[in-house]
């Protein structure tokens with residue numbers, strides 16, 4: 001009952017989640033093998049296409065027999081289709097059939113429970129496509145049925161044209177999109193298929209869709225028998241480690257920042273799982289609710305993996321369906337677990353169990369509640385504890401780490417390993433897949449656990465030391481991470497260390513109290529800068545606080561021996577970031593927008609001028625490539641499209657790593673640094689660099705001041721004011 005109350009308090013009765021959970025609970029004992037009949041048909045209008053997509057070979061097919069509207073009208077009267085409420089028409093390219101509206105009419109005439117229909121089009125022949133859509137809409141309106149359109153777009157501009165093998169397709173698709181949204185009431189969505197070729201271009205498409213207020217869905221290209229693509233091994237699901245990681249971050253962004261439907265959020269969770277070698281976590285309508293009817297009248301259980309079951313023109317569809325259930329069982333046992341296709345069924349209670357579990361731990365470890373819950377947590381026992389070696393749990397904002405945070409983490413681990421290389425390192429992460437990747441990049445070993453989990457409580461209670469590793473103890477709710485880790489450690493008599501953190505900014509007393517509590521629970525406090533030390537001394541005057549510098553410094557020093565460039569490239573390496581309102585609290589929103597615009601314009605001109613003067617090409621690197629914390633590539637795409645049209649530049653689109661940044665810095669002639677740790681890296685590597693202080697005299701100024709490098713600093717406000725700004 002307690003859990004239900006918790007869910008209710010978090011998700012009101014109107015929440016789709018709560019309704020879904022209740023439905024899933026009620027239907028939990030209904031097996032998927034019961035004899036039920038489809039309520040959705042995927043109708044393939046034809047088997048030819050005027051695209052030449054990289055992930056499909058239908059375009060090689062020649063026009064062959066196609067079921068007629070009269071034949072379709074007849075066969076849809078079969079009892080198999082008596083419960084059908086929705087029909088999606090695809091192809092090939094369905095609009096290539098001149099009698100397409102007649103196919104829609106056939107469905108309306110023969111399916112007694114039909115509610116709505118849809119179409120997916122490549123929109124290559126824009127005028128013809130618009131004409132066809134208008135006609136279909138008229139047919140469906142006449143029958144009082146819903147209609148929706150999905151237009152395929154796999155990238156912005158040329159990217160789409162290359163992916164679809166048709167020059168001008170982006171423009172033609174845009175004409176169709178604009179016609180539908182400006183001249184009709186037909187619901188519209190964009191559909192993007194991701195393959196090896198467009199993997200690094202999908203974010204740009206999403207940015208554009210957000211700007212254009214277009215809704216769309218993203219799918220990973222799958223081997224689909226009816227698309228004749230089983231041989232396209234180079235293109236389909238052939239992602240290397242970097243690409244897989246990049247896509248996982250992208251689907252995470254879609255899931256948390258873009259998609260609002262719980263159903264599609266679950267689909268994106270499932271895609272992340274399959275991409276990373278896990279199982280499909282979402283059900284599929286083709287297990288019982290859907291069926292495929294191809295353009296020759298053949299019935300299939302599902303488009304990707306089913307064999308043709310038989311011709312509905314010759315034999316009753318229902319008997320074909322009933323007599324081939326072995327094929328459906330085969331698909332389920334052989335294919336479904338790893339199928340990444342974006343079909344989705346309502347969730348089962350099993351699927352919700354981990355979600356409910358996470359909600360529970362989110363609540364139990366929240367800043368508001370944990371002071372009441374932590375005293376009651378049982379210590380537990382570490383399940384896989386086999387050695388008596390020292391164990392250290394590192395906590396922080398891991399799971400959202402920037403390149404700077406990665407260097408901090410590496411440095412802390414190196415410090416522990418230098419004392420005893422057998423030390424077991426455990427890292428609590430908000431998004432374990434991010435931190436697992438970080439450890440791979442750093443070539444270090446650590447166990448990564450989820451912060452919001454029972455496992456975290458067990459480790460924090462049992463390890464020898466708990467370390468708050470790097471990052472600022474500042475005004476934010478995520479202070480619950482070090483607070484809970486320290487509360488659990490102290491409750492069980494373990495050592496606690498604040499290691500290389502900054503203190504502040506803190507404006508609100510509530511957060512000041514939490515920071516004070518964390519510091520008072522710490523046995524050792526080592527801070528990264530003198531300003532933080534004096535703040536800590538005020539908060540906990542009886543504690544010993546030492547100044548140890550930013551831990552990232554040591555790691556960069558150690559790594560720098562591997563990155564000595566023989567020859568500098570004629571490159572200005574830029575490590576910029578978006579300037580957000582949190583750094584301009586003294587301005588009104590309007591003043592902030594103006595200052596930001598002026599800053600970016602003058603900065604862009606400054607970059608162009610210095611490049612021209614010194615014969616350099618700008619290259620844009622990211623210090624952070626995950627959407628939580630601000631993916632720098634999102635900023636760059638906007639900045640570059642606004643200010644660098646027609647200018648030669650390089651833009652690193654891959655997920656950033658410490659090595660990538662260090663290599664970029666030492667091999668370029670000059671570095672332009674804005675992200676805090678890019679300044680620290682460039683300074684530590686003793687490169688030539690310019691720094692932009694966006695913190696209003698905060699941490700960047702403090703860092704440069706400590707090293708007598710203030711003459712290399714340009715304040716954001718000064719750049720914004722100076723229309724003729726140029727780097728010295």
Ligand code: SF4
Nearest residue numbers: 284286302335336339
């Ligand atoms: S193979 Fe994929 S599309 Fe086919 S039934 Fe399984 S999950 Fe659904």
